[in-house]
Amino acid sequence: xxxxxxxxxxxxxxxxxxxxxxxxxxxxxxxxxxxxxxxxxxxxxxxxxxxxxxxxxxxxxxxxxxxxxxxxxxxxxxxxxxxxxxxxxxxxxxxxxxxxxxxxxxxxxxxxxxxxxxxxxxxxxxxxxxxxxxxxxxxxxxxxxxxxxxxxxxxxxxxxxxxxxxxxxxxxxxxxxxxxxxxxxxxxxxxxxxxxxxxxxxxxxxxxxxxxxxxxxxxxxxxxxxxxxxxxxxxxxxxxxxxxxxxxxxxxxxxxxxxxxxxxxxxxxxxxxxxxxxxxxxxxxxxxxxxxxxxxxxxxxxxxxxxxxxxxxxxxxxxxxxxxxxxxxxxxxxxxxxxxxxxxxxxxxxxxxxxxxxxxxxxxxxxxxxxxxxxxxxxxxxxxxxxxxxxxxxxxxxxxxxxxxxxxxxxxxxxxxxxxxxxxxxxxxxxxxxxxxxxxxxxxxxxxxxxxxxxxxxxxxxxxxxxxxxxx
Amino acid sequence: xxxxxxxxxxxxxxxxxxxxxxxxxxxxxxxxxxxxxxxxxxxxxxxxxxxxxxxxxxxxxxxxxxxxxxxxxxxxxxxxxxxxxxxxxxxxxxxxxxxxxxxxxxxxxxxxxxxxxxxxxxxxxxxxxxxxxxxxxxxxxxxxxxxxxxxxxxxxxxxxxxxxxxxxxxxxxxxxxxxxxxxxxxxxxxxxxxxxxxxxxxxxxxxxxxxxxxxxxxxxxxxxxxxxxxxxxxxxxxxxxxxxxxxxxxxxx
Numbered sequence: 001x002x003x004x005x006x007x008x009x010x011x012x013x014x015x016x017x018x019x020x021x022x023x024x025x026x027x028x029x030x031x032x033x034x035x036x037x038x039x040x041x042x043x044x045x046x047x048x049x050x051x052x053x054x055x056x057x058x059x060x061x062x063x064x065x066x067x068x069x070x071x072x073x074x075x076x077x078x079x080x081x082x083x084x085x086x087x088x089x090x091x092x093x094x095x096x097x098x099x100x101x102x103x104x105x106x107x108x109x110x111x112x113x114x115x116x117x118x119x120x121x122x123x124x125x126x127x128x129x130x131x132x133x134x135x136x137x138x139x140x141x142x143x144x145x146x147x148x149x150x151x152x153x154x155x156x157x158x159x160x161x162x163x164x165x166x167x168x169x170x171x172x173x174x175x176x177x178x179x180x181x182x183x184x185x186x187x188x189x190x191x192x193x194x195x196x197x198x199x200x201x202x203x204x205x206x207x208x209x210x211x212x213x214x215x216x217x218x219x220x221x222x223x224x225x226x227x228x229x230x231x232x233x234x235x236x237x238x239x240x241x242x243x244x245x246x247x248x249x250x251x252x253x254x255x256x257x258x259x260x261x262x263x264x265x266x267x268x269x270x271x272x273x274x275x276x277x278x279x280x281x282x283x284x285x286x287x288x289x290x291x292x293x294x295x296x297x298x299x300x301x302x303x304x305x306x307x308x309x310x311x312x313x314x315x316x317x318x319x320x321x322x323x324x325x326x327x328x329x330x331x332x333x334x335x336x337x338x339x340x341x342x343x344x345x346x347x348x349x350x351x352x353x354x355x356x357x358x359x360x361x362x363x364x365x366x367x368x369x370x371x372x373x374x375x376x377x378x379x380x381x382x383x384x385x386x387x388x389x390x391x392x393x394x395x396x397x398x399x400x401x402x403x404x405x406x407x408x409x410x411x412x413x414x415x416x417x418x419x420x421x422x423x424x425x426x427x428x429x430x431x432x433x434x435x436x437x438x439x440x441x442x443x444x445x446x447x448x449x450x451x452x453x454x455x456x457x458x459x460x461x462x463x464x465x466x467x468x469x470x471x472x
Numbered sequence: 473x474x475x476x477x478x479x480x481x482x483x484x485x486x487x488x489x490x491x492x493x494x495x496x497x498x499x500x501x502x503x504x505x506x507x508x509x510x511x512x513x514x515x516x517x518x519x520x521x522x523x524x525x526x527x528x529x530x531x532x533x534x535x536x537x538x539x540x541x542x543x544x545x546x547x548x549x550x551x552x553x554x555x556x557x558x559x560x561x562x563x564x565x566x567x568x569x570x571x572x573x574x575x576x577x578x579x580x581x582x583x584x585x586x587x588x589x590x591x592x593x594x595x596x597x598x599x600x601x602x603x604x605x606x607x608x609x610x611x612x613x614x615x616x617x618x619x620x621x622x623x624x625x626x627x628x629x630x631x632x633x634x635x636x637x638x639x640x641x642x643x644x645x646x647x648x649x650x651x652x653x654x655x656x657x658x659x660x661x662x663x664x665x666x667x668x669x670x671x672x673x674x675x676x677x678x679x680x681x682x683x684x685x686x687x688x689x690x691x692x693x694x695x696x697x698x699x700x701x702x703x704x705x706x707x708x709x710x711x712x713x714x715x716x717x718x719x720x721x722x723x724x725x
Contacts, residue, residue, distance in 0.1 A: 102655055122659045123607050125638040127619045130608040130656055151655035154610050154686055167521045170541050171685050177614030177707070221617065234476040240624035241486055247617075248497065255502045255554075257709065258614050261542055269542075289482075296475050468613040471653075 010065045013043060013056035018071050020045045020052075026322040026335055029418055029434045030068065030078035032086050039086055041065070044407060044418060044434070046322070048340050051407045051418065058088065067093040074321045077442045100153040100471055109144040110136050120456070122151040129467035133444075133460075135453065142448040142456070147441065152471040160431035165191050165265060165401055168428050172419065173260045176435050176469030178221070181207075181214045182412030183419075183433065184263035188399075189343055190408030190421035191265045195401035199344070202393040203267035205383040208345035209279075210250070210259045211410070212376035212383075217246045218413030218464065219326075219369040219376075220290070223297065225461035226366060230303045238293045245286055253279070267396025276384040287377040294370045307363035311447040311459035315358055323443060324436040325415025326368040327463060331360035337411040349382050362462035369464070372413075402426065412436055414465055435469035487628045490559065490711065491724060498711040501558035504535040504678075504704045505544055506573050509551045516551065519544050522678075522685055526572070536571040536681040539706040558711035564719050565702045568694065571681070594670035595721045598644055600633030602721050605643035605667070609660045609693050610653025614707040615677045619647060621710040622717075634717055640666035645720060647713070648697065651679040651690040664697045672720045674701045677708055 021027055028044040028051060037060040045052045058065055067090035068075045079090040080099040090096065097103055108117060121132035134146040156175045160168055172187035173180040185207060192199065199207075220243040227235035247257040253272035254262045262268055272279070297303060313323065318331035328334060334354040338346045352375040357364040405422040415436030422430040440463065447459060488495045505524070509531075516525050524537035525544060531551060533544075544552040557563060565571045595602070606619055622629045623636060637643050640663045648660065664673065675681050675693055681702050683690040693699065703716040718724035 122656065123640075123663050127606045127616055127636060128608070129611065129613055129616055130650075130659070151659065152608070152610050152650070152653050153655060154651055154653050155689060156686075159686055159689070167685075170521055170539065174539075174612045174679075174685060174706070177612030178617060180614070224620075232476065234480040237625040238479060238482075240621070241483065241626060244621060244624065244626045247621075251501075251709075255542075256540070257618075258707070260540070260706065293479065296479060300476070466613045467608075468611060 007066060009056040009058070010041065010068070013041060013054055014066075014068050014071050016054050017043055017045065017068065020047075021072065027072050027074045028322065028416070029439070030075045030082070031420070031432045031434070032082040032088065033430055033432065034086060035430070039088060041082070042420065042432075044420070046335060046341070046416070050341065051409055053407060053420065062088060064089040064091045066091050069093050074439070077438065098150065100150045102150050108136055109146065112138070114138050118453070122148075131467040131471070133456075135456065137453060140452045142451060142453065145445055145448055147444060149441070149467060149471040152467050154472065156472040157432050160428050163428045165423060165426060165428060168421075168431065169264060172433065173258075175433050175472060176412070176437060176466050177258060178218055178466055179214060179412040179414060179417065179435070179469065180258045180260050181210045181263060182410045182417045183435070185211060185344070185410035186408045186417040186419040186433070187421065187431075188263055188265045188408065189410065190406045190419045191401045191423060192399055193406035193408060194404035194421070194423050195265070195399045197266055197397050197399045199267040200394055200397060202271070202388055203395055204345040204348070205387060206268050206272065207263060208349065208383045209380050210253075210262050212380050213246060213250050214259060215376045215413045216290075216373050217243055217250070219373050220246065222366070222369055222461055222464040223294070226307065226362070226458060227297065227303070229457040229461055230306050232300065232303055235293070235297055235300070235303070242286065242290050242293070249279070249282055249286075264396060265401075266399030267394075270395055271393075276387045280381060280384055283377065283380060290373060294373065298367070298370065304363060306455075306458055307366060307462070308361060310362040310451055310455050311462060312449065313360040313443060313447050315360060317443070317446060318360065321443060322439070324440050325411070325413070326365050326372065327440050327443065328415065329354050329368045330357045330364035332356065332358045335416070337409050337416045341409060343410065345383055348386075349379055352378065362458050365462040365464075400426065414469070415440060433472060435466070435472065437465040437467070437469035438472070441465050441470045486625050487631065488626060491718065495711065498558045498709070499556070501556070501709050501711060502540070503555035503557060503563060503712075504538040504540060505533050505542075505552050506535075506555040507531055507533050507551060508553045516544070516548060519547060522682070522687055530574070532572050532574060534572045534682075535565075535704040536568060536678065536702060537684070537687065538704060539678050539684050558709045559715040561719070563703070563712050564716040565704075566700065568681070568699075568702060571702055571704060593722070595644055595672055597670075598721055602634045602645060602717070603637040603643050604634060604645045604647055604717065605637055605640050605663065606647040606649070607656070607660050607663050609648055609650035609656040609680065609696070610690065611650035611677065611679060615649035615679075618707050618710045618713055619649070619676065622714060627710050627714055629714060629717070632718070632723070640664070641668065643667050644671060645717065646671065646673045646697065647676050648673060648680050648693045648699075649676045650693065651683040651686045652693045652696060653690065657696050660693065660696050672700045673697050674703060674716050674720055675699045676703050676713055676716070678704050678706045
């Protein structure tokens with residue numbers, strides 16, 4: 001796929017990408033990397049069982065290339081990112097404003113009498129991550145929304161370069177802190193693929209346990225925020241209590257409430273401080289309480305009224321964009337890496353088929369999360385009851401990747417996380433993380449049809465994304 | 473709706489009794505690394521991914537840089553150990569230097585000299601009505617979860633007269649998280665400038681104190697706002713943040 005002149009290489013990449021997406025594969029990301037003098041565009045395509053990387057090399061002095069966004073709509077933010085990072089202009093991009101670099105506020109998208117812009121952020125009105133939503137409104141309806149995420153850009157991808165492989169996982173854990181386990185897993189899957197090592201079975205199962213606990217905590221957090229937005233004080237407190245109990249259980253297992261330090265290249269750092277039977281005994285009452293409270297929440301009509309029909313994403317758009325995680329599932333598009341590209345302990349565990357949802361509204365997204373919580377408890381139960389005798393186990397195998405490149409993935413609570421890692425002589429020479437938050441957040445532009453200002457907190461909470469993961 | 477009234481009674485009181493009584497979870501918390509020995513310390517160079525370990529005559533750990541990865545504790549248990557407990561005067565520091573363990577001599581004297589906590593001296597008049605504003609200056613998102621837990625049922629800071637406010641005009645305390653991303657330097661300063669005196673700034677987490685793993689390019693928030701209380705941790709526990717809030721406002725010494 002390497003052609004010297006810009007146009008043919010990028011045109012070939014575009015054609016290859018559209019051919020793949022037409023076939024049903026999913027566009028999963030587009031990045032540019034400078035290696036020496038040349039800049040290479042790398043596009044990731046998700047297919048059953050694997051993630052492929054298609055590349056186009058730009059000539060050394062390239063200052064522009066024909067934009068892929070007109071053909072692949074989901075590349076919209078990726079190309080803005082490429083422009084910010086390399087200065088190369090994707091010619092023909094519909095709105096090439098800075099994304100992770102500071103820039104002037106975007107010109108107003110809609111114009112007319114009485115229209116004004118309400119800035120939400122970057123310092124938000126609650127305890128929330130910094131980002132800016134510019135809500136263009138005539139007073140109630142929201143005809144257009146702009147987002148600026150550069151406030152939190154920390155340069156995570158650039159920081160990876162030059163790090164030792166064992167240190168990289170520490171940074172991955174802090175790329176999107178509320179999905180520490182998923183990021184650590186995606187990173188480790190990449191370096192384990194380069195090293196060609198197979199992790200021990202016990203470690204594979206415990207990775208599942210931690211990943212699913214993280215999923216439960218994140219989904220409970222969404223329930224807290226939705227209940228809070230609806231003013232349901234008791235429901236807010238109940239779900240906050242459940243979330244706290246999950247975080248305390250995680251800290252009882254490993255010392256960190258976010259599971260940091262658990263996942264290491266080659267397996268896990270150590271076995272949990274609690275025995276499987278103890279964990280199961282603690283989880284059982286929690287599962288029961290979460291499920292009864294969730295049933296009550298999904299039966300509270302004043303709450304459902306706020307969610308039903310709010311922030312709808314059509315199935316067609318979800319499929320076209322390749323919407324990840326609960327957002328995709330709620331709109332009838334499910335590509336769950338645990339099912340289609342299973343890893344760690346997941347192949348050994350029975351996979352739960354995702355429920356069918358088509359509504360694509362905030363309520364459907366909550367229903368998907370409620371199902372995923374139930375499935376997560378089930379997976380943890382299976383992983384732990386099937387747990388082999390500890391005395392015959394090692395937590396990890398040596399993992400020393402020499403030189404190579406691989407893409408690792410994991411299903412975070414927000415959706416699929418990708419890590420494109422290149423290792424040279426045992427050190428990371430390039431690492432490009434891609435969170436589900438980044439891929440999904442752009443869809444917020446499109447879900448305000450018919451919704452009004454007071455729906456905003458519900459829509460934002462129902463997306464359940466992290467600004468840290470989006471801006472990296 | 474009545475169903476929720478009954479559900480609210482289900483678990484009885486789940487709120488911690490701390491600070492009036494000890495809390496088991498807070499006491500069992502695994503805090504940043506501390507130094508327990510001073511044996512042959514030649515081979516600890518490069519052990520710490522953030523460079524928190526200093527070897528200059530004596531081995532010291534800068535807890536403001538410790539991200540709690542535990543690598544040093546695992547490899548040199550004779551030298552390093554986890555500090556225990558999320559609360560108490562040692563779980564938060566009033567100066568950046570006080571985070572370096574063991575303390576350098578003059579810092580020790582200043583602390584031992586009973587110097588009044590500068591933040592607390594300013595905010596003593598606030599008594600049981602402290603309003604808190606949070607600003608994320610480039611966090612990884614986990615610190616926000618721990619701060620969000622504070623008004624929740626388990627920590628319930630309202631019982632201590634601590635409230636969160638949206639407007640910096642109403643705020644007495646500024647909780648700052650994050651490594652200090654360039655994009656947030658301006659908004660952070662604007663928020664601080666919008667607060668009336670007396671005001672106290674708490675840097676929440678290792679990222680906010682030193683930039684943590686990003687420390688080679690982002691160095692925390694102290695350059696943008698004057699920090700009164702430092703809470704190390706990656707992230708610190710809700711108890712650690714609550715402890716710092718009470719120290720900063722003179723409710724706890």
